[in-house]
Amino acid sequence: MTDGQDELKAQFAQWRHYVQRRRELRQSDAEELEDHLRGSVDELVAVGLRADEAFLVAVKRMGSLDDLSREFAREHSERLWKQLVLTGETDSPVADTRSRRDLLTMAICATGAAASIKVPELFGMSFEEDGAFYRPNVGLFALPWLAAFLAWRRHATKALIGVLLALFALGAVAANAYPLTDDSQSVVLTSIHLPIALWFVVGLAYVADDLRSPRRRMDFIRFTGEWFVYYVLIALGGGVLIAFMFGTFEAIGITPEDFITQWLLPCGAAA
Incomplete structure (x- = not known):
């Protein structure tokens, strides 16, 4: 015994x-x-x-x-990085391949979001002169890519993917149907409320693998809070690095202001 x-x-x-x-x-x-x-x-x-x-x-x-x-x-x-990267069988070759595929897809989506915010410049727009366009559309540059990654990660059905595309297209129409001036109150209202509405579209992609599950909806609420906290922390860390980089280049006689304001900040924020 x-x-x-x-x-x-x-x-x-x-x-x-x-x-x-x-x-x-x-x-x-x-x-x-x-x-x-x-x-x-x-x-x-x-x-x-x-x-x-x-x-x-x-x-x-x-x-x-x-x-x-x-x-x-x-x-x-449940934590944000686990929800996006966690794949399970970390010791198996199959899981290792899947993890690499997930990471590659995430990198592609982040690159797409960073590139999207520069697309309007191809049509002669700029951050300084076209604030009435950029502010209402800021959510449309990054959130569709996040929704695309989540929909892919959750194996969304074709019908749901169609719904997501239609909702983002509706948001784009709502933001750009009427030309607005910089001092218009509609610009302010759209800039505040459209990203919130589009975030619920991201939530739809998040729960794509179990639309009727209350637990998945609660997970999305937790995801939202953690995403905000991590985003703020990354932004603060990025601000410190940018300040350090700015000072370093200034010390050798190079002014990186244009690169930082036109490329690093907008692309980094979107990605």
Whole structure:
């Protein structure tokens, strides 16, 4: 009996070590999983199985650890970077390929957003002289690319993709149907409310894999808050780096003001 208990402890130690290697799980999540596994083992031992047999059956019943770690990461410690990058089976070649594909797609979308904000300049517009155009349309430069990535990541249906395209097109029409001057109150109202409306379109792409799930909608609310916090932190860090870069180039007699204001700031903010 003692040997069986010692073997069971060793099996739990090995399982615990493997679980703790999963970066998706916090310590409290791993402990909750272990408690669940121990409860299952105790139940199986109570009905006559040996300890080592009970452990193997209990682990099998729990299913794939990758699936469990993904579910726990989403339920208990969902964070923005995990939602966008988390792919699960981090030790398998298939998962490694999928992770690289996700990262490449994310980079393409970020590049597309950065390039989009420069497209109007091809038609003779500029930030200084055409503020009445840029302010209402600011959300249309970046948010469609974010929605595209989420829709791709969530395997959105063709029908939903069509709805997303139609809603973004409607936003573009609403922002540009009537020519407005810089001092128009409509410019201010559109600049405030259109990005908010388009963010709900992004939310539709976010819940594309389970449109009827209340949990997914709550996840999007959490995603929104964390996105805002991370965006502000990145912006503050970027501001410090820009100031450092500006001072460095000024010290050697180069003024990078045009590059910073015309390229780095707008493209970086969009990406």
